[in-house]
Amino acid sequence: MGILTETLAGKGTVAILGHVNPDGDCIGSCLGMYNYLKENFDCREITVFLEQPSDKFGYLKGFGEIRTEYDPQRRFDLCLTLDASDVSRLGAFAPYLETAADSLCIDHHITNRGLARVNVIESEASSTCEVLFGLLEREKISHAVAECLYTGIIHDTGVFKYSNTSKRTMEIAGWLINQGLDFPTIIDKSFYERSYRQTRLLGQALVDSRLLMDGRLICSVLEHDSFVRYDNCPASATDGIIDQLRIVRGVEVAALLYATGKPSEYKMSLRTNSEVDVSRIAQSFGGGGHVKAAGCTVTGEPEEIIGRLCERIREQWDKIG
Ligand SMILES: [Mn+2]
Structure with missing residues:
Protein backbone atom coordinates (compact mmCIF):
# COMPACT_ATOMS: atom_id res chain seq x y z
CA MET A 1 0.00 0.00 0.00
CA GLY A 2 1.29 3.46 -0.85
CA ILE A 3 2.05 6.14 1.71
CA LEU A 4 -0.95 8.23 0.63
CA THR A 5 -3.45 5.38 0.93
CA GLU A 6 -1.97 4.41 4.29
CA THR A 7 -2.00 7.96 5.66
CA LEU A 8 -5.48 8.79 4.35
CA ALA A 9 -7.11 5.67 5.84
CA GLY A 10 -9.91 6.67 8.20
CA LYS A 11 -9.27 10.41 7.86
CA GLY A 12 -12.41 12.57 7.57
CA THR A 13 -10.98 16.08 7.47
CA VAL A 14 -7.80 17.02 5.67
CA ALA A 15 -5.93 20.34 5.57
CA ILE A 16 -3.41 20.92 2.78
CA LEU A 17 -0.76 23.56 3.50
CA GLY A 18 2.00 25.08 1.38
CA HIS A 19 4.38 27.93 2.13
CA VAL A 20 4.12 31.70 2.53
CA ASN A 21 4.25 33.71 -0.71
CA PRO A 22 3.24 30.55 -2.62
CA ASP A 23 5.06 29.89 -5.91
CA GLY A 24 4.11 27.66 -8.84
CA ASP A 25 5.45 24.47 -7.26
CA CYS A 26 3.66 25.19 -4.00
CA ILE A 27 0.32 25.97 -5.67
CA GLY A 28 0.71 23.14 -8.20
CA SER A 29 1.53 20.54 -5.55
CA CYS A 30 -1.22 21.71 -3.16
CA LEU A 31 -3.90 21.74 -5.87
CA GLY A 32 -2.54 18.56 -7.45
CA MET A 33 -2.92 16.84 -4.09
CA TYR A 34 -6.33 18.43 -3.53
CA ASN A 35 -7.75 17.30 -6.87
CA TYR A 36 -6.23 13.83 -6.59
CA LEU A 37 -7.71 13.30 -3.12
CA LYS A 38 -11.12 14.64 -4.15
CA GLU A 39 -11.18 12.37 -7.19
CA ASN A 40 -9.91 9.21 -5.49
CA PHE A 41 -10.62 9.28 -1.75
CA ASP A 42 -13.84 9.82 0.17
CA CYS A 43 -12.75 12.25 2.85
CA ARG A 44 -15.60 14.34 4.24
CA GLU A 45 -13.71 17.56 3.82
CA ILE A 46 -10.48 18.54 2.09
CA THR A 47 -9.31 22.15 2.22
CA VAL A 48 -6.27 23.93 0.77
CA PHE A 49 -5.03 26.87 2.88
CA LEU A 50 -2.62 29.31 1.26
CA GLU A 51 -1.81 32.99 1.27
CA GLN A 52 -3.60 34.65 -1.66
CA PRO A 53 -1.97 33.10 -4.75
CA SER A 54 -1.36 34.97 -8.01
CA ASP A 55 -4.28 35.00 -10.49
CA LYS A 56 -1.98 33.65 -13.17
CA PHE A 57 -2.61 30.20 -11.67
CA GLY A 58 -6.37 30.67 -12.04
CA TYR A 59 -6.51 28.00 -14.77
CA LEU A 60 -5.73 25.26 -12.24
CA LYS A 61 -8.74 23.28 -11.09
CA GLY A 62 -9.67 24.07 -7.49
CA PHE A 63 -7.97 27.48 -7.56
CA GLY A 64 -11.21 29.22 -6.55
CA GLU A 65 -11.63 26.88 -3.58
CA ILE A 66 -8.32 27.85 -1.91
CA ARG A 67 -8.97 29.30 1.57
CA THR A 68 -6.82 32.23 2.63
CA GLU A 69 -8.21 32.82 6.16
CA TYR A 70 -6.95 31.10 9.29
CA ASP A 71 -9.65 29.99 11.75
CA PRO A 72 -8.23 29.20 15.23
CA GLN A 73 -11.25 26.98 16.04
CA ARG A 74 -10.48 24.42 13.36
CA ARG A 75 -8.79 21.03 13.90
CA PHE A 76 -8.08 18.40 11.26
CA ASP A 77 -7.64 14.63 11.26
CA LEU A 78 -4.73 15.03 8.85
CA CYS A 79 -2.49 17.88 7.83
CA LEU A 80 -0.48 17.60 4.60
CA THR A 81 2.37 20.04 4.05
CA LEU A 82 3.76 20.53 0.56
CA ASP A 83 6.90 22.41 -0.52
CA ALA A 84 7.40 23.92 2.97
CA SER A 85 10.93 23.44 4.34
CA ASP A 86 10.13 24.23 7.97
CA VAL A 87 7.22 25.09 10.25
CA SER A 88 7.76 28.86 9.99
CA ARG A 89 7.24 28.61 6.20
CA LEU A 90 3.63 27.52 6.87
CA GLY A 91 2.93 31.09 8.02
CA ALA A 92 -0.38 31.74 9.76
CA PHE A 93 -1.59 28.18 9.08
CA ALA A 94 1.18 26.47 11.11
CA PRO A 95 -1.18 25.67 14.04
CA TYR A 96 -3.17 23.35 11.74
CA LEU A 97 -0.08 21.14 11.58
CA GLU A 98 0.51 21.29 15.33
CA THR A 99 -3.10 20.45 16.25
CA ALA A 100 -3.78 17.83 13.55
CA ALA A 101 -4.15 14.21 14.70
CA ASP A 102 -1.74 13.06 11.99
CA SER A 103 0.56 14.68 9.47
CA LEU A 104 2.49 14.06 6.29
CA CYS A 105 5.17 16.31 4.80
CA ILE A 106 6.10 16.13 1.11
CA ASP A 107 9.02 18.27 0.01
CA HIS A 108 12.30 18.57 -1.90
CA HIS A 109 14.20 21.22 0.11
CA ILE A 110 17.62 20.04 1.24
CA THR A 111 17.23 22.05 4.47
CA ASN A 112 13.99 20.27 5.47
CA ARG A 113 14.56 18.18 8.61
CA GLY A 114 11.03 16.77 8.61
CA LEU A 115 8.07 18.58 10.11
CA ALA A 116 5.42 15.88 10.20
CA ARG A 117 4.93 12.38 11.54
CA VAL A 118 5.68 10.94 8.11
CA ASN A 119 8.11 12.82 5.88
CA VAL A 120 8.82 12.26 2.21
CA ILE A 121 11.71 14.57 1.40
CA GLU A 122 13.66 14.03 -1.80
CA SER A 123 16.29 16.71 -2.17
CA GLU A 124 17.33 15.33 -5.57
CA ALA A 125 13.88 16.03 -7.00
CA SER A 126 13.37 19.17 -9.09
CA SER A 127 10.18 20.10 -7.33
CA THR A 128 7.60 19.00 -4.79
CA CYS A 129 5.36 18.19 -7.76
CA GLU A 130 7.98 15.67 -8.92
CA VAL A 131 8.02 14.07 -5.44
CA LEU A 132 4.22 14.04 -5.36
CA PHE A 133 4.04 12.39 -8.81
CA GLY A 134 6.05 9.49 -7.38
CA LEU A 135 3.40 8.98 -4.68
CA LEU A 136 0.40 8.91 -7.01
CA GLU A 137 -1.02 5.97 -8.92
CA ARG A 138 -0.54 6.86 -12.58
CA GLU A 139 -3.84 5.49 -13.81
CA LYS A 140 -5.62 7.73 -11.28
CA ILE A 141 -3.93 10.97 -12.44
CA SER A 142 -6.58 13.07 -14.18
CA HIS A 143 -6.05 15.85 -16.72
CA ALA A 144 -6.59 18.40 -13.92
CA VAL A 145 -3.99 16.80 -11.65
CA ALA A 146 -1.54 16.55 -14.57
CA GLU A 147 -1.92 20.31 -15.22
CA CYS A 148 -1.14 21.06 -11.56
CA LEU A 149 1.96 18.86 -11.47
CA TYR A 150 3.25 20.09 -14.83
CA THR A 151 2.84 23.69 -13.65
CA GLY A 152 4.86 23.04 -10.50
CA ILE A 153 7.66 21.33 -12.41
CA ILE A 154 8.06 24.09 -15.01
CA HIS A 155 8.15 26.73 -12.28
CA ASP A 156 10.78 25.10 -10.09
CA THR A 157 12.96 24.17 -13.07
CA GLY A 158 12.61 27.53 -14.88
CA VAL A 159 11.00 25.55 -17.72
CA PHE A 160 13.55 22.70 -17.56
CA LYS A 161 16.66 24.86 -17.58
CA TYR A 162 17.88 24.82 -13.96
CA SER A 163 20.41 22.18 -12.97
CA ASN A 164 17.79 20.47 -10.77
CA THR A 165 16.21 19.13 -14.00
CA SER A 166 16.98 15.43 -14.34
CA LYS A 167 16.19 12.67 -16.78
CA ARG A 168 13.43 11.66 -14.40
CA THR A 169 12.04 15.22 -14.42
CA MET A 170 11.83 15.11 -18.21
CA GLU A 171 10.28 11.64 -18.18
CA ILE A 172 7.59 12.77 -15.75
CA ALA A 173 6.95 15.91 -17.79
CA GLY A 174 6.75 13.76 -20.91
CA TRP A 175 4.23 11.49 -19.27
CA LEU A 176 2.21 14.52 -18.13
CA ILE A 177 2.05 16.26 -21.52
CA ASN A 178 0.92 12.95 -22.96
CA GLN A 179 -2.29 13.44 -20.97
CA GLY A 180 -3.20 16.09 -23.53
CA LEU A 181 -2.04 19.24 -21.75
CA ASP A 182 -1.96 22.52 -23.66
CA PHE A 183 1.60 23.04 -22.43
CA PRO A 184 2.59 26.04 -24.61
CA THR A 185 -0.29 28.02 -23.08
CA ILE A 186 0.47 26.78 -19.53
CA ILE A 187 4.13 27.86 -19.89
CA ASP A 188 3.31 31.29 -21.32
CA LYS A 189 0.41 32.10 -19.01
CA SER A 190 1.94 30.94 -15.77
CA PHE A 191 5.66 31.46 -16.32
CA TYR A 192 6.61 34.06 -18.93
CA GLU A 193 3.66 36.43 -18.94
CA ARG A 194 4.12 39.58 -16.81
CA SER A 195 1.75 42.37 -15.98
CA TYR A 196 2.76 45.82 -17.24
CA ARG A 197 3.48 47.08 -13.68
CA GLN A 198 5.63 44.02 -13.03
CA THR A 199 7.57 44.67 -16.24
CA ARG A 200 8.32 48.20 -15.02
CA LEU A 201 9.37 46.95 -11.56
CA LEU A 202 11.74 44.52 -13.28
CA GLY A 203 13.13 47.42 -15.31
CA GLN A 204 13.75 49.41 -12.14
CA ALA A 205 15.56 46.49 -10.48
CA LEU A 206 17.79 46.01 -13.54
CA VAL A 207 18.63 49.71 -13.92
CA ASP A 208 19.45 50.00 -10.20
CA SER A 209 21.56 46.82 -10.07
CA ARG A 210 25.21 47.05 -9.03
CA LEU A 211 28.19 44.82 -9.68
CA LEU A 212 30.31 44.13 -6.60
CA MET A 213 33.28 41.91 -5.75
CA ASP A 214 34.96 42.50 -9.13
CA GLY A 215 31.78 41.72 -11.03
CA ARG A 216 31.27 38.34 -9.38
CA ILE A 247 22.41 35.68 -16.28
CA VAL A 248 24.62 38.78 -16.40
CA ARG A 249 28.00 37.75 -17.87
CA GLY A 250 30.70 37.08 -15.28
CA VAL A 251 28.28 36.97 -12.34
CA GLU A 252 28.68 34.11 -9.85
CA VAL A 253 26.13 35.17 -7.24
CA ALA A 254 22.99 37.26 -7.70
CA ALA A 255 21.07 38.87 -4.84
CA LEU A 256 17.77 40.72 -4.86
CA LEU A 257 16.69 42.57 -1.73
CA TYR A 258 13.17 43.89 -1.57
CA ALA A 259 11.39 45.70 1.20
CA THR A 260 8.58 43.78 2.88
CA GLY A 261 6.83 46.94 4.05
CA LYS A 262 7.83 46.41 7.69
CA PRO A 263 10.48 48.87 8.94
CA SER A 264 14.01 47.90 7.79
CA GLU A 265 12.85 44.40 6.81
CA TYR A 266 13.95 42.89 3.49
CA LYS A 267 13.49 39.61 1.72
CA MET A 268 16.68 38.48 0.07
CA SER A 269 16.63 36.07 -2.89
CA LEU A 270 19.92 34.43 -3.81
CA ARG A 271 21.07 32.52 -6.89
CA THR A 272 24.45 31.15 -7.85
CA ASN A 273 26.15 30.02 -11.04
CA SER A 274 29.27 28.89 -9.19
CA GLU A 275 30.49 26.66 -6.38
CA VAL A 276 29.08 29.01 -3.78
CA ASP A 277 26.28 27.28 -1.84
CA VAL A 278 23.60 29.93 -1.35
CA SER A 279 21.44 27.69 0.86
CA ARG A 280 24.23 27.93 3.49
CA ILE A 281 24.31 31.70 3.15
CA ALA A 282 20.52 31.93 3.44
CA GLN A 283 20.59 29.66 6.49
CA SER A 284 23.17 31.89 8.16
CA PHE A 285 20.59 34.69 7.79
CA GLY A 286 17.84 32.46 9.21
CA GLY A 287 16.40 31.36 5.85
CA GLY A 288 16.78 28.29 3.68
CA GLY A 289 16.43 26.79 0.23
CA HIS A 290 18.57 24.98 -2.26
CA VAL A 291 22.29 24.99 -3.12
CA LYS A 292 21.69 27.18 -6.20
CA ALA A 293 18.53 29.05 -5.16
CA ALA A 294 17.72 30.23 -1.66
CA GLY A 295 16.18 33.06 0.30
CA CYS A 296 15.77 34.67 3.70
CA THR A 297 14.21 37.58 5.53
CA VAL A 298 16.72 40.03 7.01
CA THR A 299 16.37 43.12 9.15
CA GLY A 300 18.83 45.98 8.71
CA GLU A 301 19.99 48.57 6.23
CA PRO A 302 20.57 47.30 2.67
CA GLU A 303 24.24 48.37 2.61
CA GLU A 304 24.92 46.56 5.85
CA ILE A 305 23.07 43.42 4.68
CA ILE A 306 25.03 43.42 1.40
CA GLY A 307 28.25 43.84 3.41
CA ARG A 308 27.38 40.74 5.44
CA LEU A 309 26.49 38.87 2.25
CA CYS A 310 29.92 39.71 0.75
CA GLU A 311 31.61 38.36 3.90
CA ARG A 312 29.71 35.06 3.65
CA ILE A 313 30.58 34.71 -0.03
CA ARG A 314 34.25 35.45 0.68
CA GLU A 315 34.28 32.83 3.48
CA GLN A 316 33.09 30.22 0.98
CA TRP A 317 35.59 31.32 -1.68
CA ASP A 318 38.36 30.95 0.89
CA LYS A 319 37.27 27.36 1.57
CA ILE A 320 36.83 26.50 -2.11
CA GLY A 321 40.32 27.95 -2.78
MN1 LIG B 1 9.51 23.78 -4.70
Missing part, protein backbone atom coordinates in the same frame (compact mmCIF):
# COMPACT_ATOMS: atom_id res chain seq x y z
CA LEU A 217 28.28 39.51 -7.31
CA ILE A 218 25.29 41.41 -8.66
CA CYS A 219 22.87 43.08 -6.26
CA SER A 220 19.69 45.02 -6.61
CA VAL A 221 17.56 46.61 -3.91
CA LEU A 222 13.87 47.42 -4.31
CA GLU A 223 12.59 49.80 -1.67
CA HIS A 224 8.93 49.94 -0.72
CA ASP A 225 8.37 53.15 -2.74
CA SER A 226 9.17 51.28 -5.98
CA PHE A 227 6.31 48.88 -5.32
CA VAL A 228 4.03 51.86 -4.68
CA ARG A 229 5.28 53.76 -7.76
CA TYR A 230 4.47 50.92 -10.13
CA ASP A 231 0.78 50.75 -9.41
CA ASN A 232 1.15 49.09 -5.96
CA CYS A 233 2.94 45.97 -7.14
CA PRO A 234 2.60 43.08 -4.67
CA ALA A 235 5.71 41.25 -3.39
CA SER A 236 4.96 38.44 -5.86
CA ALA A 237 5.78 40.89 -8.68
CA THR A 238 9.46 40.30 -7.89
CA ASP A 239 9.18 36.77 -9.33
CA GLY A 240 11.73 36.24 -12.07
CA ILE A 241 13.80 39.39 -11.39
CA ILE A 242 16.56 37.36 -9.73
CA ASP A 243 16.87 35.17 -12.84
CA GLN A 244 17.49 38.23 -15.02
CA LEU A 245 20.26 39.32 -12.62
CA ARG A 246 21.83 35.87 -12.51
Whole structure:
Protein backbone atom coordinates (compact mmCIF):
# COMPACT_ATOMS: atom_id res chain seq x y z
CA MET A 1 0.00 0.00 0.00
CA GLY A 2 1.29 3.46 -0.85
CA ILE A 3 2.05 6.14 1.71
CA LEU A 4 -0.95 8.23 0.63
CA THR A 5 -3.45 5.38 0.93
CA GLU A 6 -1.97 4.41 4.29
CA THR A 7 -2.00 7.96 5.66
CA LEU A 8 -5.48 8.79 4.35
CA ALA A 9 -7.11 5.67 5.84
CA GLY A 10 -9.91 6.67 8.20
CA LYS A 11 -9.27 10.41 7.86
CA GLY A 12 -12.41 12.57 7.57
CA THR A 13 -10.98 16.08 7.47
CA VAL A 14 -7.80 17.02 5.67
CA ALA A 15 -5.93 20.34 5.57
CA ILE A 16 -3.41 20.92 2.78
CA LEU A 17 -0.76 23.56 3.50
CA GLY A 18 2.00 25.08 1.38
CA HIS A 19 4.38 27.93 2.13
CA VAL A 20 4.12 31.70 2.53
CA ASN A 21 4.25 33.71 -0.71
CA PRO A 22 3.24 30.55 -2.62
CA ASP A 23 5.06 29.89 -5.91
CA GLY A 24 4.11 27.66 -8.84
CA ASP A 25 5.45 24.47 -7.26
CA CYS A 26 3.66 25.19 -4.00
CA ILE A 27 0.32 25.97 -5.67
CA GLY A 28 0.71 23.14 -8.20
CA SER A 29 1.53 20.54 -5.55
CA CYS A 30 -1.22 21.71 -3.16
CA LEU A 31 -3.90 21.74 -5.87
CA GLY A 32 -2.54 18.56 -7.45
CA MET A 33 -2.92 16.84 -4.09
CA TYR A 34 -6.33 18.43 -3.53
CA ASN A 35 -7.75 17.30 -6.87
CA TYR A 36 -6.23 13.83 -6.59
CA LEU A 37 -7.71 13.30 -3.12
CA LYS A 38 -11.12 14.64 -4.15
CA GLU A 39 -11.18 12.37 -7.19
CA ASN A 40 -9.91 9.21 -5.49
CA PHE A 41 -10.62 9.28 -1.75
CA ASP A 42 -13.84 9.82 0.17
CA CYS A 43 -12.75 12.25 2.85
CA ARG A 44 -15.60 14.34 4.24
CA GLU A 45 -13.71 17.56 3.82
CA ILE A 46 -10.48 18.54 2.09
CA THR A 47 -9.31 22.15 2.22
CA VAL A 48 -6.27 23.93 0.77
CA PHE A 49 -5.03 26.87 2.88
CA LEU A 50 -2.62 29.31 1.26
CA GLU A 51 -1.81 32.99 1.27
CA GLN A 52 -3.60 34.65 -1.66
CA PRO A 53 -1.97 33.10 -4.75
CA SER A 54 -1.36 34.97 -8.01
CA ASP A 55 -4.28 35.00 -10.49
CA LYS A 56 -1.98 33.65 -13.17
CA PHE A 57 -2.61 30.20 -11.67
CA GLY A 58 -6.37 30.67 -12.04
CA TYR A 59 -6.51 28.00 -14.77
CA LEU A 60 -5.73 25.26 -12.24
CA LYS A 61 -8.74 23.28 -11.09
CA GLY A 62 -9.67 24.07 -7.49
CA PHE A 63 -7.97 27.48 -7.56
CA GLY A 64 -11.21 29.22 -6.55
CA GLU A 65 -11.63 26.88 -3.58
CA ILE A 66 -8.32 27.85 -1.91
CA ARG A 67 -8.97 29.30 1.57
CA THR A 68 -6.82 32.23 2.63
CA GLU A 69 -8.21 32.82 6.16
CA TYR A 70 -6.95 31.10 9.29
CA ASP A 71 -9.65 29.99 11.75
CA PRO A 72 -8.23 29.20 15.23
CA GLN A 73 -11.25 26.98 16.04
CA ARG A 74 -10.48 24.42 13.36
CA ARG A 75 -8.79 21.03 13.90
CA PHE A 76 -8.08 18.40 11.26
CA ASP A 77 -7.64 14.63 11.26
CA LEU A 78 -4.73 15.03 8.85
CA CYS A 79 -2.49 17.88 7.83
CA LEU A 80 -0.48 17.60 4.60
CA THR A 81 2.37 20.04 4.05
CA LEU A 82 3.76 20.53 0.56
CA ASP A 83 6.90 22.41 -0.52
CA ALA A 84 7.40 23.92 2.97
CA SER A 85 10.93 23.44 4.34
CA ASP A 86 10.13 24.23 7.97
CA VAL A 87 7.22 25.09 10.25
CA SER A 88 7.76 28.86 9.99
CA ARG A 89 7.24 28.61 6.20
CA LEU A 90 3.63 27.52 6.87
CA GLY A 91 2.93 31.09 8.02
CA ALA A 92 -0.38 31.74 9.76
CA PHE A 93 -1.59 28.18 9.08
CA ALA A 94 1.18 26.47 11.11
CA PRO A 95 -1.18 25.67 14.04
CA TYR A 96 -3.17 23.35 11.74
CA LEU A 97 -0.08 21.14 11.58
CA GLU A 98 0.51 21.29 15.33
CA THR A 99 -3.10 20.45 16.25
CA ALA A 100 -3.78 17.83 13.55
CA ALA A 101 -4.15 14.21 14.70
CA ASP A 102 -1.74 13.06 11.99
CA SER A 103 0.56 14.68 9.47
CA LEU A 104 2.49 14.06 6.29
CA CYS A 105 5.17 16.31 4.80
CA ILE A 106 6.10 16.13 1.11
CA ASP A 107 9.02 18.27 0.01
CA HIS A 108 12.30 18.57 -1.90
CA HIS A 109 14.20 21.22 0.11
CA ILE A 110 17.62 20.04 1.24
CA THR A 111 17.23 22.05 4.47
CA ASN A 112 13.99 20.27 5.47
CA ARG A 113 14.56 18.18 8.61
CA GLY A 114 11.03 16.77 8.61
CA LEU A 115 8.07 18.58 10.11
CA ALA A 116 5.42 15.88 10.20
CA ARG A 117 4.93 12.38 11.54
CA VAL A 118 5.68 10.94 8.11
CA ASN A 119 8.11 12.82 5.88
CA VAL A 120 8.82 12.26 2.21
CA ILE A 121 11.71 14.57 1.40
CA GLU A 122 13.66 14.03 -1.80
CA SER A 123 16.29 16.71 -2.17
CA GLU A 124 17.33 15.33 -5.57
CA ALA A 125 13.88 16.03 -7.00
CA SER A 126 13.37 19.17 -9.09
CA SER A 127 10.18 20.10 -7.33
CA THR A 128 7.60 19.00 -4.79
CA CYS A 129 5.36 18.19 -7.76
CA GLU A 130 7.98 15.67 -8.92
CA VAL A 131 8.02 14.07 -5.44
CA LEU A 132 4.22 14.04 -5.36
CA PHE A 133 4.04 12.39 -8.81
CA GLY A 134 6.05 9.49 -7.38
CA LEU A 135 3.40 8.98 -4.68
CA LEU A 136 0.40 8.91 -7.01
CA GLU A 137 -1.02 5.97 -8.92
CA ARG A 138 -0.54 6.86 -12.58
CA GLU A 139 -3.84 5.49 -13.81
CA LYS A 140 -5.62 7.73 -11.28
CA ILE A 141 -3.93 10.97 -12.44
CA SER A 142 -6.58 13.07 -14.18
CA HIS A 143 -6.05 15.85 -16.72
CA ALA A 144 -6.59 18.40 -13.92
CA VAL A 145 -3.99 16.80 -11.65
CA ALA A 146 -1.54 16.55 -14.57
CA GLU A 147 -1.92 20.31 -15.22
CA CYS A 148 -1.14 21.06 -11.56
CA LEU A 149 1.96 18.86 -11.47
CA TYR A 150 3.25 20.09 -14.83
CA THR A 151 2.84 23.69 -13.65
CA GLY A 152 4.86 23.04 -10.50
CA ILE A 153 7.66 21.33 -12.41
CA ILE A 154 8.06 24.09 -15.01
CA HIS A 155 8.15 26.73 -12.28
CA ASP A 156 10.78 25.10 -10.09
CA THR A 157 12.96 24.17 -13.07
CA GLY A 158 12.61 27.53 -14.88
CA VAL A 159 11.00 25.55 -17.72
CA PHE A 160 13.55 22.70 -17.56
CA LYS A 161 16.66 24.86 -17.58
CA TYR A 162 17.88 24.82 -13.96
CA SER A 163 20.41 22.18 -12.97
CA ASN A 164 17.79 20.47 -10.77
CA THR A 165 16.21 19.13 -14.00
CA SER A 166 16.98 15.43 -14.34
CA LYS A 167 16.19 12.67 -16.78
CA ARG A 168 13.43 11.66 -14.40
CA THR A 169 12.04 15.22 -14.42
CA MET A 170 11.83 15.11 -18.21
CA GLU A 171 10.28 11.64 -18.18
CA ILE A 172 7.59 12.77 -15.75
CA ALA A 173 6.95 15.91 -17.79
CA GLY A 174 6.75 13.76 -20.91
CA TRP A 175 4.23 11.49 -19.27
CA LEU A 176 2.21 14.52 -18.13
CA ILE A 177 2.05 16.26 -21.52
CA ASN A 178 0.92 12.95 -22.96
CA GLN A 179 -2.29 13.44 -20.97
CA GLY A 180 -3.20 16.09 -23.53
CA LEU A 181 -2.04 19.24 -21.75
CA ASP A 182 -1.96 22.52 -23.66
CA PHE A 183 1.60 23.04 -22.43
CA PRO A 184 2.59 26.04 -24.61
CA THR A 185 -0.29 28.02 -23.08
CA ILE A 186 0.47 26.78 -19.53
CA ILE A 187 4.13 27.86 -19.89
CA ASP A 188 3.31 31.29 -21.32
CA LYS A 189 0.41 32.10 -19.01
CA SER A 190 1.94 30.94 -15.77
CA PHE A 191 5.66 31.46 -16.32
CA TYR A 192 6.61 34.06 -18.93
CA GLU A 193 3.66 36.43 -18.94
CA ARG A 194 4.12 39.58 -16.81
CA SER A 195 1.75 42.37 -15.98
CA TYR A 196 2.76 45.82 -17.24
CA ARG A 197 3.48 47.08 -13.68
CA GLN A 198 5.63 44.02 -13.03
CA THR A 199 7.57 44.67 -16.24
CA ARG A 200 8.32 48.20 -15.02
CA LEU A 201 9.37 46.95 -11.56
CA LEU A 202 11.74 44.52 -13.28
CA GLY A 203 13.13 47.42 -15.31
CA GLN A 204 13.75 49.41 -12.14
CA ALA A 205 15.56 46.49 -10.48
CA LEU A 206 17.79 46.01 -13.54
CA VAL A 207 18.63 49.71 -13.92
CA ASP A 208 19.45 50.00 -10.20
CA SER A 209 21.56 46.82 -10.07
CA ARG A 210 25.21 47.05 -9.03
CA LEU A 211 28.19 44.82 -9.68
CA LEU A 212 30.31 44.13 -6.60
CA MET A 213 33.28 41.91 -5.75
CA ASP A 214 34.96 42.50 -9.13
CA GLY A 215 31.78 41.72 -11.03
CA ARG A 216 31.27 38.34 -9.38
CA LEU A 217 28.28 39.51 -7.31
CA ILE A 218 25.29 41.41 -8.66
CA CYS A 219 22.87 43.08 -6.26
CA SER A 220 19.69 45.02 -6.61
CA VAL A 221 17.56 46.61 -3.91
CA LEU A 222 13.87 47.42 -4.31
CA GLU A 223 12.59 49.80 -1.67
CA HIS A 224 8.93 49.94 -0.72
CA ASP A 225 8.37 53.15 -2.74
CA SER A 226 9.17 51.28 -5.98
CA PHE A 227 6.31 48.88 -5.32
CA VAL A 228 4.03 51.86 -4.68
CA ARG A 229 5.28 53.76 -7.76
CA TYR A 230 4.47 50.92 -10.13
CA ASP A 231 0.78 50.75 -9.41
CA ASN A 232 1.15 49.09 -5.96
CA CYS A 233 2.94 45.97 -7.14
CA PRO A 234 2.60 43.08 -4.67
CA ALA A 235 5.71 41.25 -3.39
CA SER A 236 4.96 38.44 -5.86
CA ALA A 237 5.78 40.89 -8.68
CA THR A 238 9.46 40.30 -7.89
CA ASP A 239 9.18 36.77 -9.33
CA GLY A 240 11.73 36.24 -12.07
CA ILE A 241 13.80 39.39 -11.39
CA ILE A 242 16.56 37.36 -9.73
CA ASP A 243 16.87 35.17 -12.84
CA GLN A 244 17.49 38.23 -15.02
CA LEU A 245 20.26 39.32 -12.62
CA ARG A 246 21.83 35.87 -12.51
CA ILE A 247 22.41 35.68 -16.28
CA VAL A 248 24.62 38.78 -16.40
CA ARG A 249 28.00 37.75 -17.87
CA GLY A 250 30.70 37.08 -15.28
CA VAL A 251 28.28 36.97 -12.34
CA GLU A 252 28.68 34.11 -9.85
CA VAL A 253 26.13 35.17 -7.24
CA ALA A 254 22.99 37.26 -7.70
CA ALA A 255 21.07 38.87 -4.84
CA LEU A 256 17.77 40.72 -4.86
CA LEU A 257 16.69 42.57 -1.73
CA TYR A 258 13.17 43.89 -1.57
CA ALA A 259 11.39 45.70 1.20
CA THR A 260 8.58 43.78 2.88
CA GLY A 261 6.83 46.94 4.05
CA LYS A 262 7.83 46.41 7.69
CA PRO A 263 10.48 48.87 8.94
CA SER A 264 14.01 47.90 7.79
CA GLU A 265 12.85 44.40 6.81
CA TYR A 266 13.95 42.89 3.49
CA LYS A 267 13.49 39.61 1.72
CA MET A 268 16.68 38.48 0.07
CA SER A 269 16.63 36.07 -2.89
CA LEU A 270 19.92 34.43 -3.81
CA ARG A 271 21.07 32.52 -6.89
CA THR A 272 24.45 31.15 -7.85
CA ASN A 273 26.15 30.02 -11.04
CA SER A 274 29.27 28.89 -9.19
CA GLU A 275 30.49 26.66 -6.38
CA VAL A 276 29.08 29.01 -3.78
CA ASP A 277 26.28 27.28 -1.84
CA VAL A 278 23.60 29.93 -1.35
CA SER A 279 21.44 27.69 0.86
CA ARG A 280 24.23 27.93 3.49
CA ILE A 281 24.31 31.70 3.15
CA ALA A 282 20.52 31.93 3.44
CA GLN A 283 20.59 29.66 6.49
CA SER A 284 23.17 31.89 8.16
CA PHE A 285 20.59 34.69 7.79
CA GLY A 286 17.84 32.46 9.21
CA GLY A 287 16.40 31.36 5.85
CA GLY A 288 16.78 28.29 3.68
CA GLY A 289 16.43 26.79 0.23
CA HIS A 290 18.57 24.98 -2.26
CA VAL A 291 22.29 24.99 -3.12
CA LYS A 292 21.69 27.18 -6.20
CA ALA A 293 18.53 29.05 -5.16
CA ALA A 294 17.72 30.23 -1.66
CA GLY A 295 16.18 33.06 0.30
CA CYS A 296 15.77 34.67 3.70
CA THR A 297 14.21 37.58 5.53
CA VAL A 298 16.72 40.03 7.01
CA THR A 299 16.37 43.12 9.15
CA GLY A 300 18.83 45.98 8.71
CA GLU A 301 19.99 48.57 6.23
CA PRO A 302 20.57 47.30 2.67
CA GLU A 303 24.24 48.37 2.61
CA GLU A 304 24.92 46.56 5.85
CA ILE A 305 23.07 43.42 4.68
CA ILE A 306 25.03 43.42 1.40
CA GLY A 307 28.25 43.84 3.41
CA ARG A 308 27.38 40.74 5.44
CA LEU A 309 26.49 38.87 2.25
CA CYS A 310 29.92 39.71 0.75
CA GLU A 311 31.61 38.36 3.90
CA ARG A 312 29.71 35.06 3.65
CA ILE A 313 30.58 34.71 -0.03
CA ARG A 314 34.25 35.45 0.68
CA GLU A 315 34.28 32.83 3.48
CA GLN A 316 33.09 30.22 0.98
CA TRP A 317 35.59 31.32 -1.68
CA ASP A 318 38.36 30.95 0.89
CA LYS A 319 37.27 27.36 1.57
CA ILE A 320 36.83 26.50 -2.11
CA GLY A 321 40.32 27.95 -2.78
MN1 LIG B 1 9.51 23.78 -4.70
